[in-house]
Amino acid sequence: MARSRNIKPGFFSNEYLAELDFATRLLFIGLWTEADREGRLEDRPRRLKMALFPADNVDIDRMLDDLDHLGFIKRYAVGDYKAIQVINWTKHQNPHVKEAKSVIPEMPGLEASRGEHQESPVQAPDSPSSFPADSLSLDSGFLIPDSLNPSPAPVDSAELFARFWKLYPRKVGKDKAEKAWAKLKLTADLHETIVTALAKHRQLSGWTKDNGQFIPHAATWLNGKRWEDEIQVPVDNVHRLPVRQSGEPDFNDTTWANGLRGRQ
Template identity: 80%
Template sequence: MMARSRNIKPGFFSNEHLAELDFATRLLFIGMWTEADREGRLEDRPRRLKMALFPADNVDINSMLDDLDHLGFIKRYTVGDVKAIQVINWTKHQNPHMKEAQSTIPEMPVVEASEGKPDASTIQAPDSHSSFPADSLSLDSLNLIPDSLNPSPAPVDRAELFARFWKLYPRKVGKDKAEKVWAKLKLTQALFDQILQALAKHSLTPGWTKDNGQFIPHASTWLNGKRWEDEVDPPTNVHPFPAASRHEGFDKRDYRAGTKENANGTFRI
């Protein structure tokens, strides 16, 4: 397949969601546009993409594609024996030349749009491309950001929230790996609150409290598995308030109980 000329707009470089990805993955995303056909589809062949786009670099294309899929910039799918990739909202942001060959890759199975979401499908009908030449600018191609990410939620300070999470996580092992997983989360304040609430519940379970916590998973494992979504039953042997100390309440004790008072005002047993 011959590489093609495509559009790239300033909004690409300032998008906060793309900023979550490393430099090589962002470059891969751009390179994929030149490999995609007029429908924004290309074969899901990581080795071929590496040879086409990163022939001299040691990069993990498969993992990078997973990251792009996770954030909603592409969709990896399979139709029969064909593994393919669809660049999301391709036809809204690119104007392939009218003479480009028709796509030979099966289109992504379309889930029926629910009410109130008329724009759920990103697949444009065949032969409906503009007659503008490739690289022309249109009002619909001012950026290449999936509509599902706009408008974006209120920004959160990822570093500050991770520091709070790490301070509370009971097993301080593999901090670097945990930070990398944290960077890939679609983090919002609501999700962060959910994570902390779940962490508090997990911290009381027998699997986390026995044997000095040796069975507590690494934070990266816990985050990767989205364990905050687990249903955790609160332990029945944990009291909501600690037992009263035997060193407290001296002023409220009756030290005369069980004694008899003498005529001189003293007490005897």
């Protein structure tokens, strides 16, 4: 009986799987829908062809061999019974706990392969998977995260704290501030957000009066995520160009120089 299964973007970026032809890759997805909750199914190429490729001229037996060769499945036999195990099944799928238990014999040697450092390719009956259902990549048993975006570039947290501390106007409790800083999941973007907000806070009246005695300690400011506050810089603190007094000449108007020429 066919079942609904998960497929995620990592499937399409797997370089090993890309070595196989298009039909074989499609077969691999189809095997998931035919497999039971433990990732097993009968090794019956003719039946699989009728279930998955009824209108196509494909060699299912060869395609299964190719998937076996690359380690995506394992074709095995228990006596006269031929079966297929999808490798690392629980890393690919989260079968519903009410799904019927497998009636297909377990792959020989599976119990021996379950050790402290090697995970089983199947899921224990009536227990949810300890792994999130995900799809294929080149690492960690073909597991890949949902996002294919590159990880943020690493930042030097100590160097960025030194910049922050230099900008912070109240130099009190540096050790506590460093501990608060270390708790942040710091990125270059977050650092930019923090120092931009700090520049605005420095212009608040509460920070500028009475020699800054009302400025919170840096640790308090960081722990409170005060950079997320919505603040408006007071108009009086906005830098403005000097206004020309009524008695001063307008140097953009050259008529003021006429008197000088007359005196010359």
